Amino acid sequence: MQATPADPSTPDAFLTPVEHLFVRNHLAPPPELDASAWTLTVEGLVGRPLWLDLPALRGLPRTRLTAVHECFGSPSRPDVPTRAVANLEWSGVALHHVLALAAPRPQARHVWFEGADRGSFAGESGLAYLKDLPLDRAREEVLLADTVNGAPLPHRHGFPVRAVAPRMFATNSVKWLTRVVLSEHRPEHLFTTRLYTRVPPGGGAPQPVRDVDVNSKLLGPRDGGRVPAGPHEVTGRAWSFTPVVSVEVAVDDGGWRPAALQPRGPHPVWQRFALPCRLAPGPHRIRCRATDARGRVQPPGGARNAVHTVEVLAV
Missing domain, CATH: 3.90.420.10 (Oxidoreductase, molybdopterin-binding domain)
Incomplete structure (x- = not known):
């Protein structure tokens, strides 16, 4: 291919x-x-x-x-x-x-x-x-x-x-x-x-292979990027065969926190999510996972739709 x-x-x-x-x-x-x-x-x-x-x-x-x-x-x-x-x-x-x-x-x-x-x-x-x-x-x-x-x-x-x-x-x-x-x-x-x-x-x-999986992708900040230390907004998109009903974000070893999620509406589009956070100076690992209306949740690993992870450096 x-x-x-x-x-x-x-x-x-x-x-x-x-x-x-x-x-x-x-x-x-x-x-x-x-x-x-x-x-x-x-x-x-x-x-x-x-x-x-x-x-x-x-x-x-x-x-x-x-x-x-x-x-x-x-x-x-x-x-x-x-x-x-x-x-x-x-x-x-x-x-x-x-x-x-x-x-x-x-x-x-x-x-x-x-x-x-x-x-x-x-x-x-x-x-x-x-x-x-x-x-x-x-x-x-x-x-x-x-x-x-x-x-x-x-x-x-x-x-x-x-x-x-x-x-x-x-x-x-x-x-x-x-x-x-x-x-x-x-x-x-x-x-x-x-x-x-x-x-x-x-x-x-x-x-x-037909119906899409429940999935999400972090778009901001980008993987490997440098961001200002301090307040920051984590953003991304989530999608599935059915509407996504929740997206959670985790920063470093912190627990999963619910992000604000836009509704899907009448068309099968992706949905934007966002979560404000504070990044101290140094490296950080940010993850996101989505849940859809069928109750499907992104798995932690070992699958094509595994939880998405990015690493950034706050300066």
Whole structure:
């Protein structure tokens, strides 16, 4: 998986500037698609197969969605934290409008999303990037987006159209979308059934990586930074599949203290938290942990969403 690093720490703003958005490409080189020649095919278990060009897609009812967008991390190291995360405003056409035109057949249970990127990964060649979702959930949630933060998608982020699957890890939001297939079953593929799976807590069969975990990230002060000694405000962002209901912050060996937390609102966005504290001259360790509406709490370690820790020097 090729990665282009974003800003070392996501800016403490509600919307992440697109120039600070992380880039993850599994198959190189990323395609450079011509918008005038682009088409989206909808096929498989449908009554009316579709071939939509960009004007036809844009002629359907449009909607806006603001959502947190988080990279799961390396599929070969699913327990290693990355905290590559952003909060973005997408605009496009809800998938259900396209599916209504295609008339899914009663036996359809799954939707496959295929991108235009092609290449090799993990020793396999001739791959297309492919993901799948249950039909009912995809119909309710997925957006076919052609803008981000009010501007056309940049080429490296999926121009001209990408799928956006809110409340799910970004691996499910297929870039350079060109093909949608309805099927009775999941596709057997490197990126669906062999990678991007994990064993749920407590054990059992591996499950596809979909719903985001409860997580939080300290944004101020930055890790390794120097800050003035004295009064200080610790800030960050928290997010989850469901709303985050509390965030706690600990400084050095002090106990967990509740931070002020902004509500999530109607969209699945990240939530800002803040806690005033006083830092004496010298080194300090600051931690944060979030709890969501399901009662899930960030674990202390050993997981991709482990408690976030930064170290700073007060001078």
